[in-house]
Amino acid sequence: MRQVATREKRYVEVVSRTDPDGNVTPLAVVWADGVRYDIDRVLDSRQACSLKTGGTGMRYTIRVGGKSTYLFYEGPRWFVEAKVVPMP
Amino acid sequence: MDTSRVIVHSDMNAFYASVEQAERPDLRGLPVVVGGNEDTRHGIVLTASYEAKRRGVKTGTALWEARRACPDAVVVPPRFELYRRYSHLARRIYYDYTDLVEPFGPDEAWLDITNSVHLSGGDPELVAQEISERVRTELGLSVSVGLSWNKIFAKFGSDHDKPDGFMCVTPENCMRLVWGAPVSDLLYVGPATARKLARVGILTIGQLAQAPDELVRGMLGKMGIVVRSFARGLDESPVCPLDLASVDVGREVKSVGNGITCPFDVEDAVTARQVVWLMGESVAQRLRALGLAATCVGVSGRDAESLLGRSRQRRLFRPTNITSELCAGAADLLCADWDFRHEKIRAIGVRASCLVPAGGPVQLDLDGVEAARLRMASLDQAVDGLRLRYGNHAVRRLSELASPALASLDPERDHFTHPVSYFA
Numbered sequence: 001m002r003q004v005a006t007r008e009k010r011y012v013e014v015v016s017r018t019d020p021d022g023n024v025t026p027l028a029v030v031w032a033d034g035v036r037y038d039i040d041r042v043l044d045s046r047q048a049c050s051l052k053t054g055g056t057g058m059r060y061t062i063r064v065g066g067k068s069t070y071l072f073y074e075g076p077r078w079f080v081e082a083k084v085v086p087m088p
Numbered sequence: 089m090d091t092s093r094v095i096v097h098s099d100m101n102a103f104y105a106s107v108e109q110a111e112r113p114d115l116r117g118l119p120v121v122v123g124g125n126e127d128t129r130h131g132i133v134l135t136a137s138y139e140a141k142r143r144g145v146k147t148g149t150a151l152w153e154a155r156r157a158c159p160d161a162v163v164v165p166p167r168f169e170l171y172r173r174y175s176h177l178a179r180r181i182y183y184d185y186t187d188l189v190e191p192f193g194p195d196e197a198w199l200d201i202t203n204s205v206h207l208s209g210g211d212p213e214l215v216a217q218e219i220s221e222r223v224r225t226e227l228g229l230s231v232s233v234g235l236s237w238n239k240i241f242a243k244f245g246s247d248h249d250k251p252d253g254f255m256c257v258t259p260e261n262c263m264r265l266v267w268g269a270p271v272s273d274l275l276y277v278g279p280a281t282a283r284k285l286a287r288v289g290i291l292t293i294g295q296l297a298q299a300p301d302e303l304v305r306g307m308l309g310k311m312g313i314v315v316r317s318f319a320r321g322l323d324e325s326p327v328c329p330l331d332l333a334s335v336d337v338g339r340e341v342k343s344v345g346n347g348i349t350c351p352f353d354v355e356d357a358v359t360a361r362q363v364v365w366l367m368g369e370s371v372a373q374r375l376r377a378l379g380l381a382a383t384c385v386g387v388s389g390r391d392a393e394s395l396l397g398r399s400r401q402r403r404l405f406r407p408t409n410i411t412s413e414l415c416a417g418a419a420d421l422l423c424a425d426w427d428f429r430h431e432k433i434r435a436i437g438v439r440a441s442c443l444v445p446a447g448g449p450v451q452l453d454l455d456g457v458e459a460a461r462l463r464m465a466s467l468d469q470a471v472d473g474l475r476l477r478y479g480n481h482a483v484r485r486l487s488e489l490a491s492p493a494l495a496s497l498d499p500e501r502d503h504f505t506h507p508v509s510y511f512a
Contacts, residue, residue, distance in 0.1 A: 048225060055111055
């Protein structure tokens with residue numbers, strides 16, 4: 001199994017829902033290769049900075065495929081702390 | 089003396105450099121210097137990170153000096169849009185505690201939490217520390233926080249425990265904490281004032297607080313009485329919240345100015361006039377946008393060799409915001425003051441002051457001067473309309489195009505800052 005060397009800030013496409021009060025709920029993350037990752041559940045949302053990749057925004061703690069991770073809304077864009085795997 | 093107020097002063101440490109480190113984790117722990125563009129002769133240190141400051145890099149020095157002090161300094165260009173965003177986000181945190189927030193530049197603010205502290209638990213120290221904690225977790229920046237019953241001592245508190253510090257100045261401990269500090273630590277006591285005070289043996293804030301009226305007034309005029317009242321903790325100025333609808337321009341405008349360090353040394357009167365017109369046009373444009381007219385025009389220049397600056401101003405015959413009148417007045421003033429046979433200018437500034445509302449009644453005259461002025465005013469209005477719709481480069485003066493270096497400048501947009509004064 002290859003090691004995760006570091007993380008990088010990667011802007012991604014996100015499918016979201018906005019309710020009449022303006023609350024935004026992300027529903028799915030679409031990767032650059034077109035693969036769609038549905039978000040099972042949003043566990044938390046708060047304003048926070050990304051210590052791993054830099055930047056700040058509304059941080060959603062989301063569960064995707066049973067694992068929790070962060071998704072940031074840095075209005076008007078979304079970004080994730082993407083894993084960077086070193087070449088063998 | 090009203091000591092019941094609860095004033096917090098929040099100061100984001102090494103702001104520009106800290107934002108760069110928050111945005112780019114690869115810069116964390118490195119001596120980071122945010123510096124201007126050396127190619128356009130703006131190569132000075134705007135902000136240095138604490139790692140760089142420890143190595144001897146000072147704000148305001150030339151980048152070559154910074155590199156000499158710290159050869160492995162990482163110099164990055166400024167990203168003002170990003171800094172404005174962080175400043176805005178920090179203010180949003182402050183507004184969670186009180187609506188009385190007075191920004192003092194992009195990185196500092198006073199908060200009056202006297203009447204809202206009970207909503208946040210009632211303990212001012214805990215509120216101040218919570219603000220500091222939230223800025224750190226939400227923005228990734230460290231702040232120093234000062235807490236006191238007046239704005240001056242609150243700022244003293246945040247200035248004195250950096251980075252990431254906290255100081256509470258109370259009537260009980262102020263003599264111990266504040267009065268022993270150098271007098272230059274007080275707001276509005278700069279190097280020149282500190283030198284004057286040192287000449288009569290006033291070296292600490294406590295000595296200034298106990299100085300007699302005649303002494304401070306004789307040395308510093310009416311400002312002497314003001315800074316002495318600061319030293320005594322008698323400042324009762326309110327925290328003035330900004331009008332959110334007008335963001336940073338809610339204060340009364342007392343003057344409008346614009347200056348530039350030229351991309352080249354100005355060696356002749358013709359080029360000097362071109363630069364003055366470039367700056368003056370943006371000043372006149374802003375005056376019109378603010379609905380104001382100036383009765384006084386001023387120019388400043390900085391010598392290319394000695395780097396010494398000097399300024400001149402004069403009253404205008406009648407209040408104006410007409411570009412041609414303002415620029416001609418400023419250009420004549422500059423060219424009369426500088427001898428281009430022996431001098432070269434590095435930086436030029438134009439300033440309009442003694443402002444009055446524009447658009448008042450006009451007394452027409454028999455020789456047609458006022459009628460010509462009205463035609464020029466409507467021409468300016470038409471040009472403003474075109475620039476508003478299509479950008480500042482949509483309509484330009486021929487003199488701007490004479491120099492490619494000047495042609496690339498957009499003084500109305502690029503050189504826009506809101507000066508902050510405690511006495512505004």
